[in-house]
Amino acid sequence: MTQLVSIYRSRWIWSFVAAAVVWTITVMFTGGASMVGLTQAAFTFAAFSIIVGLGQMFVITLGPGNVDLSIPATMTLSGTVALKFINVDASLIVPGFLIAAGIGLGVGLANYSLIKLLRIPPIIATLAMSFIIQSTAIWTNRGLRIRPPQPLSDFAVGFTFGLPNLAWVALLISALIYLLLEKSVFGRWVIAVGQNMRAARLAGIPVDGVRCLTYVLCAVLAAICGFFLASFSGGAALNMGAEYLLMSIAVVVIGGTSVAGGDSNVPGIWGASLFMFLVVSMLNTYGFDAGYRMIMTGIIIIGVIIAASSRTVRI
């Protein structure tokens, strides 16, 4: 019973409840016909939001003002450059992946050097950085759309044990992130910095190192996500990361991570990502126009956040 109460009290459960409700409504509307397809699609597309969401979660945990706006640009750049390097040659998939991760490393380091050296708020630093990354991506892309090599695209759209491969990738990354956050010293440090940076510094935590690593982690995850998204959709497109700016922030907040920092939540990211995809496909199923669909999506996001906030007490 106490366990039940503690589950009821945990914030992340609500994102799963919401996802389940939307799933049920959609399946009922189609008379159960879409059950398997919808579930598989949900896990495939949620995988992308989960990967970027985990990175954004780490950054947001660092405290107010910390948010990474360069995620979409990083995704685009890593997808573009990696596929260009691989150039439909299956033997270069692993080096290509490493290049994507390397781009993430570079972007993360550049982001944090701007924050640290120029002492500018992370929002503006990552924003300025994203302008530069986006331009680099446009310059390298040149309107070409290089297809991913066959084995890579087969992997990206394939299934293992009934679940999409990408969902397994997201699950693996989530497990690693969970261990990093909950069981490692680094994770504790991130949370300590998010709760009170000054106190963390006085306690001897290497605050700069922790913040730097966090931004690097976020950028690397975004780069990896860009790599898989480009492989999944048959090539990198310049605007492919665009929707993940909202998505990465929304899944973090809906998933129960505190925007005030110092309190993060890995399972909630899964619930929120599934929920976000299912809402869109539910509205699609009902045959709404693009305009109505966007309005509903916006209202639902705000509604969920208002509903989630009613349980928090205003300080």
Added chain:
Amino acid sequence: MKTLFSADSLRILVPAFSLAALLAAVFYLQPRTMSYMGLNLMFNLAVPIALATIAQMLIIAVNDLDLSIGAFVSFAACVTATFLESDPLIGLIILAAAVGVYALMGVVIYLRNLPAIVVTLGMSFVWSGLAVLLLPSPGGSAPEWIRAIMTSRPPFVPMAIIASVLIAIVAHLIVMRSSFGVVMRGVGGNSRSVERAGWSVVKVRAMTYALAGTFAVIAGIVLVGLTTAADANIALRYTLLSIAGVILGGGEFVGGRVSPIGAVIGALTLTLAASFLSFLQISPDWQIGVQGAILIIVLAIRLLLNRRERREKRA
């Protein structure tokens, strides 16, 4: 000399010098721009950006961030090109209602202690959706009067310059000189002490958001006056441009420290950066990248000057 280099005047001087330096570079590269027509062409599109930047600045003054400005200006532009042109009364009612929604948003964010970033991101979907419903494809036409104002050619000084100066003066009077402006910046500085002093924070925030909505609506109307038509994505990039403009102009993200004149200068600088590039014959691929670079350079200069000033104070 001392007052010239005080922290407050530096806040204005750095952006002003940046704009002057950029303008000098443009004049040097292309002397023909040093004319009535040249200036008007270069700064025409800066007018709606300046208005959107002021709107963003008001939101930043109360420690929030509006990620829906671009979508909202697009929506206002769509209303202008459709209803405001055909049935001015209905158009005005819609725009007034939109401003009302902005005020409501400010109240809800405060009362429910919601993250402004997420609520405004959600609202950006709503505005975009409404805009798509109004104008599914680019079209509409500009009301005669705004077209006449924006294409008018006053003697000696181009309309774009007059409009920018006017925006700066009006915003300066409201934010820096009126009693409402003082309380508003007080809410950004220390919301609780403003409340203890007997002001209603809810009312102040509602008014701030409504004012920001009003500026954004005017930005949409002016934009249509320049382009003569609208589409649902016409101003989406204003969101990032407006944030960059506020920071470029010397504003801070927290503490209610903003500068309306600086914000207008920031918007002009960002617009001019685009012309600068085309005169340098740099490929348009790098256009947004250089806007990012300019942002970084200006912030670096500001840091250096602030540091020197601090050293002088100590000496």
